[in-house]
Amino acid sequence: MIEIKDDYLAALTDNEITDELLKKETEQKIESDDDFAFDYKIQLFVKHLIKEKVIKYETPVKVRKKIIKQTISRASANN
Amino acid sequence: MFASAITAVNSEQKKLNEEFGHKAIPHLDELYDFAFRVTGNSKYAGDLLIETYKRAYWFWAHLDERISCKVWLLRVMRNTYTSIYWKKIKEFDTIKYEEIEKLYEDIKSSASQNALLQKKNYNLPERKITEIISSLPYDLRIVIILCDILGSSYDDIADFADVPVGVVRSRLFRARKILFTELQKYLNINDNDYKVQND
Numbered sequence: 160m161i162e163i164k165d166d167y168l169a170a171l172t173d174n175e176i177t178d179e180l181l182k183k184e185t186e187q188k189i190e191s192d193d194d195f196a197f198d199y200k201i202q203l204f205v206k207h208l209i210k211e212k213v214i215k216y217e218t219p220v221k222v223r224k225k226i227i228k229q230t231i232s233r234a235s236a237n238n
Numbered sequence: 239m240f241a242s243a244i245t246a247v248n249s250e251q252k253k254l255n256e257e258f259g260h261k262a263i264p265h266l267d268e269l270y271d272f273a274f275r276v277t278g279n280s281k282y283a284g285d286l287l288i289e290t291y292k293r294a295y296w297f298w299a300h301l302d303e304r305i306s307c308k309v310w311l312l313r314v315m316r317n318t319y320t321s322i323y324w325k326k327i328k329e330f331d332t333i334k335y336e337e338i339e340k341l342y343e344d345i346k347s348s349a350s351q352n353a354l355l356q357k358k359n360y361n362l363p364e365r366k367i368t369e370i371i372s373s374l375p376y377d378l379r380i381v382i383i384l385c386d387i388l389g390s391s392y393d394d395i396a397d398f399a400d401v402p403v404g405v406v407r408s409r410l411f412r413a414r415k416i417l418f419t420e421l422q423k424y425l426n427i428n429d430n431d432y433k434v435q436n437d
Contacts (some may be wrong), residue, residue: 173410206414219284
Protein backbone atom coordinates (compact mmCIF):
# COMPACT_ATOMS: atom_id res chain seq x y z
CA MET A 160 0.00 0.00 0.00
CA ILE A 161 1.45 3.33 -1.07
CA GLU A 162 1.10 6.31 1.22
CA ILE A 163 -0.68 8.99 -0.79
CA LYS A 164 0.61 12.36 0.30
CA ASP A 165 -1.31 15.59 -0.20
CA ASP A 166 1.27 17.02 -2.52
CA TYR A 167 0.66 14.27 -5.09
CA LEU A 168 -2.45 16.30 -5.85
CA ALA A 169 -0.24 19.00 -7.31
CA ALA A 170 1.50 16.40 -9.44
CA LEU A 171 -1.81 14.96 -10.61
CA THR A 172 -3.02 18.46 -11.48
CA ASP A 173 0.07 18.97 -13.61
CA ASN A 174 -0.03 15.49 -15.12
CA GLU A 175 3.36 14.79 -13.56
CA ILE A 176 2.70 11.40 -11.96
CA THR A 177 4.49 8.90 -14.17
CA ASP A 178 3.95 5.86 -11.94
CA GLU A 179 0.62 4.41 -13.08
CA LEU A 180 -0.05 2.64 -9.78
CA LEU A 181 0.57 5.80 -7.81
CA LYS A 182 -1.65 7.75 -10.18
CA LYS A 183 -4.44 5.19 -9.79
CA GLU A 184 -4.21 5.17 -6.00
CA THR A 185 -4.23 8.96 -5.89
CA GLU A 186 -7.35 9.02 -8.06
CA GLN A 187 -8.99 6.39 -5.85
CA LYS A 188 -8.28 8.45 -2.76
CA ILE A 189 -9.88 11.46 -4.45
CA GLU A 190 -13.02 9.39 -5.01
CA SER A 191 -13.18 8.09 -1.46
CA ASP A 192 -12.00 11.08 0.59
CA ASP A 193 -14.02 14.32 0.31
CA ASP A 194 -11.42 16.42 2.04
CA PHE A 195 -8.70 15.16 -0.31
CA ALA A 196 -11.02 15.68 -3.28
CA PHE A 197 -11.61 19.32 -2.34
CA ASP A 198 -7.86 19.90 -2.06
CA TYR A 199 -7.54 18.51 -5.59
CA LYS A 200 -10.29 20.80 -6.88
CA ILE A 201 -8.49 23.76 -5.36
CA GLN A 202 -5.23 22.82 -7.06
CA LEU A 203 -7.03 22.60 -10.41
CA PHE A 204 -8.99 25.77 -9.79
CA VAL A 205 -5.93 27.88 -8.99
CA LYS A 206 -3.94 26.52 -11.91
CA HIS A 207 -6.77 27.20 -14.38
CA LEU A 208 -7.48 30.63 -12.93
CA ILE A 209 -3.85 31.66 -13.35
CA LYS A 210 -3.82 30.34 -16.90
CA GLU A 211 -6.96 32.25 -17.72
CA LYS A 212 -6.27 35.53 -15.96
CA VAL A 213 -2.56 36.06 -16.31
CA ILE A 214 -1.35 37.84 -19.42
CA LYS A 215 2.18 37.40 -20.66
CA TYR A 216 4.51 40.35 -20.52
CA GLU A 217 6.53 41.02 -23.65
CA THR A 218 10.05 42.38 -23.65
CA PRO A 219 9.98 46.16 -24.11
CA VAL A 220 11.35 47.12 -27.55
CA LYS A 221 14.08 49.26 -25.96
CA VAL A 222 15.32 46.32 -23.86
CA ARG A 223 15.17 43.92 -26.81
CA LYS A 224 17.20 46.30 -29.00
CA LYS A 225 19.79 46.79 -26.27
CA ILE A 226 20.25 43.03 -25.84
CA ILE A 227 20.62 42.45 -29.58
CA LYS A 228 23.09 45.33 -29.73
CA GLN A 229 25.12 44.03 -26.79
CA THR A 230 25.34 40.46 -28.04
CA ILE A 231 25.02 39.32 -31.62
CA SER A 232 25.11 42.74 -33.33
CA ARG A 233 28.10 44.06 -31.42
CA ALA A 234 30.08 40.89 -32.04
CA SER A 235 29.18 40.97 -35.74
CA ALA A 236 30.24 44.59 -36.00
CA ASN A 237 33.65 43.67 -34.57
CA ASN A 238 34.26 41.22 -37.43
CA MET B 239 49.24 32.51 -41.09
CA PHE B 240 48.08 35.48 -39.01
CA ALA B 241 45.33 36.19 -41.56
CA SER B 242 44.13 32.61 -41.45
CA ALA B 243 44.03 32.74 -37.64
CA ILE B 244 41.85 35.88 -37.83
CA THR B 245 39.60 34.17 -40.35
CA ALA B 246 39.23 31.19 -38.01
CA VAL B 247 38.35 33.47 -35.08
CA ASN B 248 35.83 35.35 -37.20
CA SER B 249 34.32 32.10 -38.33
CA GLU B 250 33.95 30.95 -34.71
CA GLN B 251 32.41 34.28 -33.77
CA LYS B 252 29.95 34.05 -36.64
CA LYS B 253 28.98 30.54 -35.56
CA LEU B 254 28.48 31.70 -31.95
CA ASN B 255 26.32 34.61 -33.09
CA GLU B 256 24.18 32.40 -35.27
CA GLU B 257 23.72 29.87 -32.48
CA PHE B 258 22.97 32.51 -29.88
CA GLY B 259 20.55 34.26 -32.19
CA HIS B 260 18.84 31.02 -33.09
CA LYS B 261 18.68 29.41 -29.62
CA ALA B 262 18.76 32.16 -26.98
CA ILE B 263 17.05 35.20 -28.51
CA PRO B 264 13.69 33.42 -29.07
CA HIS B 265 13.36 33.02 -25.26
CA LEU B 266 13.54 36.77 -24.59
CA ASP B 267 9.83 37.22 -23.89
CA GLU B 268 9.57 34.21 -21.60
CA LEU B 269 12.57 35.39 -19.61
CA TYR B 270 11.29 38.94 -19.43
CA ASP B 271 7.93 37.67 -18.19
CA PHE B 272 9.74 35.58 -15.57
CA ALA B 273 11.97 38.52 -14.57
CA PHE B 274 8.99 40.83 -14.25
CA ARG B 275 7.16 38.44 -11.97
CA VAL B 276 10.22 37.72 -9.86
CA THR B 277 11.20 41.34 -9.40
CA GLY B 278 7.69 42.82 -9.52
CA ASN B 279 9.07 45.84 -11.35
CA SER B 280 9.54 46.57 -15.08
CA LYS B 281 12.74 48.57 -14.58
CA TYR B 282 14.43 45.78 -12.59
CA ALA B 283 13.04 43.18 -14.99
CA GLY B 284 14.58 44.95 -17.99
CA ASP B 285 17.92 45.38 -16.24
CA LEU B 286 17.91 41.77 -15.11
CA LEU B 287 17.16 40.54 -18.63
CA ILE B 288 19.94 42.66 -20.17
CA GLU B 289 22.48 41.44 -17.61
CA THR B 290 21.34 37.84 -18.02
CA TYR B 291 21.75 37.88 -21.80
CA LYS B 292 25.12 39.59 -21.49
CA ARG B 293 26.33 36.81 -19.18
CA ALA B 294 24.69 34.11 -21.28
CA TYR B 295 26.57 35.38 -24.34
CA TRP B 296 29.89 35.40 -22.47
CA PHE B 297 29.34 31.91 -21.13
CA TRP B 298 27.64 30.43 -24.18
CA ALA B 299 30.38 27.81 -24.48
CA HIS B 300 29.23 26.45 -21.08
CA LEU B 301 25.71 25.75 -22.29
CA ASP B 302 24.92 22.28 -21.02
CA GLU B 303 23.44 20.34 -23.95
CA ARG B 304 21.69 17.97 -21.55
CA ILE B 305 19.27 20.67 -20.44
CA SER B 306 17.10 22.93 -22.55
CA CYS B 307 18.40 26.33 -23.53
CA LYS B 308 15.46 27.95 -21.75
CA VAL B 309 16.31 26.26 -18.45
CA TRP B 310 19.97 27.18 -18.87
CA LEU B 311 19.05 30.82 -19.50
CA LEU B 312 16.75 30.76 -16.48
CA ARG B 313 19.64 29.45 -14.39
CA VAL B 314 21.83 32.28 -15.63
CA MET B 315 19.02 34.66 -14.68
CA ARG B 316 18.66 33.07 -11.25
CA ASN B 317 22.39 33.43 -10.58
CA THR B 318 22.36 37.01 -11.83
CA TYR B 319 19.36 37.83 -9.67
CA THR B 320 20.81 36.33 -6.53
CA SER B 321 24.27 37.81 -7.02
CA ILE B 322 23.31 41.33 -8.02
CA TYR B 323 19.72 42.16 -7.37
CA TRP B 324 18.74 40.14 -4.33
CA LYS B 325 19.57 42.81 -1.79
CA LYS B 326 18.24 45.68 -3.88
CA ILE B 327 14.81 44.29 -4.49
CA LYS B 328 12.16 44.45 -1.86
CA GLU B 329 11.22 40.99 -0.70
CA PHE B 330 7.80 39.97 0.47
CA ASP B 331 8.77 36.82 2.36
CA THR B 332 6.73 37.57 5.40
CA ILE B 333 3.93 35.08 5.01
CA LYS B 334 2.70 33.50 8.21
CA TYR B 335 2.07 30.03 6.91
CA GLU B 336 0.37 28.67 10.04
CA GLU B 337 -2.27 31.37 9.91
CA ILE B 338 -2.87 30.75 6.23
CA GLU B 339 -3.12 27.01 6.82
CA LYS B 340 -5.76 27.60 9.49
CA LEU B 341 -7.69 29.94 7.23
CA TYR B 342 -7.46 27.41 4.41
CA GLU B 343 -8.95 24.72 6.65
CA ASP B 344 -11.75 27.11 7.70
CA ILE B 345 -12.53 27.81 4.06
CA LYS B 346 -12.58 24.10 3.29
CA SER B 347 -15.09 23.48 6.04
CA SER B 348 -17.42 26.23 4.84
CA ALA B 349 -20.86 25.36 3.58
CA SER B 350 -20.33 26.80 0.13
CA GLN B 351 -17.52 24.81 -1.42
CA ASN B 352 -19.07 24.85 -4.87
CA ALA B 353 -19.42 28.63 -4.88
CA LEU B 354 -15.74 28.95 -3.94
CA LEU B 355 -14.75 27.05 -7.04
CA GLN B 356 -16.68 29.17 -9.53
CA LYS B 357 -14.40 31.58 -11.38
CA LYS B 358 -17.30 33.94 -12.03
CA ASN B 359 -17.59 34.55 -8.30
CA TYR B 360 -14.21 36.24 -8.16
CA ASN B 361 -13.85 39.88 -9.02
CA LEU B 362 -10.24 39.65 -10.03
CA PRO B 363 -8.51 41.75 -12.68
CA GLU B 364 -5.23 40.45 -14.14
CA ARG B 365 -3.23 43.03 -12.21
CA LYS B 366 -4.50 41.62 -8.94
CA ILE B 367 -3.55 38.04 -9.65
CA THR B 368 -0.09 39.23 -10.63
CA GLU B 369 0.13 41.06 -7.31
CA ILE B 370 -1.02 38.02 -5.38
CA ILE B 371 1.58 35.84 -7.08
CA SER B 372 4.23 38.50 -6.41
CA SER B 373 3.36 38.42 -2.72
CA LEU B 374 4.31 34.75 -2.39
CA PRO B 375 7.64 33.92 -0.76
CA TYR B 376 10.41 33.63 -3.37
CA ASP B 377 10.66 29.81 -3.41
CA LEU B 378 6.91 29.39 -3.87
CA ARG B 379 6.61 32.24 -6.35
CA ILE B 380 9.26 30.67 -8.56
CA VAL B 381 7.49 27.31 -8.88
CA ILE B 382 4.13 28.94 -9.68
CA ILE B 383 5.66 31.18 -12.34
CA LEU B 384 7.57 28.33 -13.92
CA CYS B 385 4.80 25.75 -13.78
CA ASP B 386 1.54 27.65 -14.16
CA ILE B 387 2.65 30.60 -16.28
CA LEU B 388 5.62 29.36 -18.29
CA GLY B 389 4.43 25.74 -18.46
CA SER B 390 7.75 24.19 -17.37
CA SER B 391 7.95 20.52 -16.39
CA TYR B 392 8.76 19.43 -12.83
CA ASP B 393 12.15 18.16 -14.02
CA ASP B 394 12.99 21.55 -15.51
CA ILE B 395 11.82 23.35 -12.37
CA ALA B 396 13.88 20.99 -10.21
CA ASP B 397 16.91 21.67 -12.43
CA PHE B 398 16.34 25.38 -12.16
CA ALA B 399 15.75 25.49 -8.43
CA ASP B 400 18.39 22.87 -7.69
CA VAL B 401 16.01 20.82 -5.56
CA PRO B 402 14.51 17.31 -5.90
CA VAL B 403 11.26 16.90 -7.84
CA GLY B 404 9.48 16.06 -4.56
CA VAL B 405 10.29 19.52 -3.25
CA VAL B 406 8.89 21.10 -6.41
CA ARG B 407 5.70 19.10 -5.91
CA SER B 408 5.25 20.13 -2.29
CA ARG B 409 6.06 23.79 -3.00
CA LEU B 410 3.46 23.87 -5.76
CA PHE B 411 0.86 22.26 -3.53
CA ARG B 412 1.55 24.76 -0.79
CA ALA B 413 1.74 27.77 -3.13
CA ARG B 414 -1.65 27.03 -4.66
CA LYS B 415 -3.19 26.66 -1.22
CA ILE B 416 -1.85 30.07 -0.23
CA LEU B 417 -3.05 31.61 -3.48
CA PHE B 418 -6.50 30.14 -2.98
CA THR B 419 -6.66 31.59 0.51
CA GLU B 420 -5.60 35.00 -0.79
CA LEU B 421 -8.21 34.80 -3.55
CA GLN B 422 -10.98 34.74 -0.96
CA LYS B 423 -10.50 38.49 -0.53
CA TYR B 424 -11.87 38.91 -4.04
CA LEU B 425 -14.78 36.54 -3.63
CA ASN B 426 -18.03 38.19 -4.54
CA ILE B 427 -20.87 36.03 -3.28
CA ASN B 428 -23.71 36.44 -0.88
CA ASP B 429 -22.67 36.32 2.79
CA ASN B 430 -25.27 33.65 3.41
CA ASP B 431 -23.48 31.42 0.93
CA TYR B 432 -20.11 31.96 2.53
CA LYS B 433 -20.11 30.97 6.14
CA VAL B 434 -16.49 31.11 7.07
CA GLN B 435 -14.64 33.39 9.43
CA ASN B 436 -12.01 34.92 7.24
CA ASP B 437 -11.61 38.39 8.71
